[in-house]
Amino acid sequence: MAERIRGRVAPPAESAKPVAWSRAFEGAAFALRTAATALVLLVALDTAFLAFFPTFPRLADNFSPAYLAREARQLAASRPVVVLGDSVLWGYRLPVGDAAVTQLRARDPRWVNLAYEGGSTANTYAMLRILDHAGVVPRAVVFNVNLKEFNSADSAYDKLYPGVERLAWPLLDAADRGKLERVEAQTVDARLNAGVESIWQLYAMRSDLREALFADQDAAHALQDAFEGWNGTAARKAEAHRPTPDKFEGTYDLSPLDDSNTGVYFLRRTAGFLRAAHVPAYAILTPANHKLLHDYIDVPEYRAQLSFVTKLLGTYGVRVLDYDRTFAPAEFLDNDHLTPAGNVHLARLLGRDVAL
């Protein structure tokens, strides 16, 4: 009985090996076919994604370096009027259609809005280097100079937007890098992530994809925003976020400007780069809400900073569009961001002042 059971449970040793090998081969073939299927599907999806993913009228809130690189490659085939700068030109808190550059683009598709929240002179210079590296030859470059960004306390004073930093860092020289504080993590994890992004476009542009699908950084935030809109939290937050003069104390540093200021350093680099490239350049002195900011900026030191910037730009042949006092208080949302009517006004001015 014991022999019979042993015989049934344990097959003869000479036949066990071929069966085990056969199973191992079957398993390997299954895994290989699975991986090949996944790979073929991923390549096909990535190709379709790159071909059909839209180009936004302005950069997304959280645009990726892959998206920016793709847009730069597309722009290399044309002679665009490139708008660089900060949230004022991006169209802060407004639907994309209300932004001044979108209005200009509706009339003339050569206008391209590459401004973004968190812009500064350092970011403008970095963006120019990225475009140059991609072979973009702009018909003209329009950028804004916002004096609040010459304040070392400003969040973009010496920091690049993460996606811009990724692309621009290898293009900057040692002196440029020395002026900047690096934002992107340099961990093994981050390098591996960047490695995957370099070969998988859909993954690399996941933040843009989510923005396109949910109009937010991800599905969870979109759901939270919808809920807060429904239960009134969003309205309460907006009410508490009203701009009053006290909230802008410390926004502007009115110390005399010189080349030790990182904002000045990159403004000079920007103007010098544009002159060397023979690109017509226009610098907007950012509109300021003098009624709201009266206590802080209606002083000789503020005017001295404007004069300094204007003179610096003039030496490089950059045409200065002084819109500092051009807008009425009612055209502002806060200290410098414009209402829809303010953006209509800005579009009209740019259409008049930028010669194409």
Next chain:
Amino acid sequence: MVVPGAVDVRTVLRLDPIYRLAGSALTSPYVLGAVLVALALGAIVFGPSSESRFIYTDF
């Protein structure tokens, strides 16, 4: 054991297609490959944002 009058949960919840898909995913490398890609895409699209972001502060 079949209990007279009992309701088949799989029928009520219409789970059969899912069972069939799971079954074929385990036996077909092509279906398994497609399911893995679909799961990866789902994680990318609906997953939380973890990439480096610039947090804009206005005032």
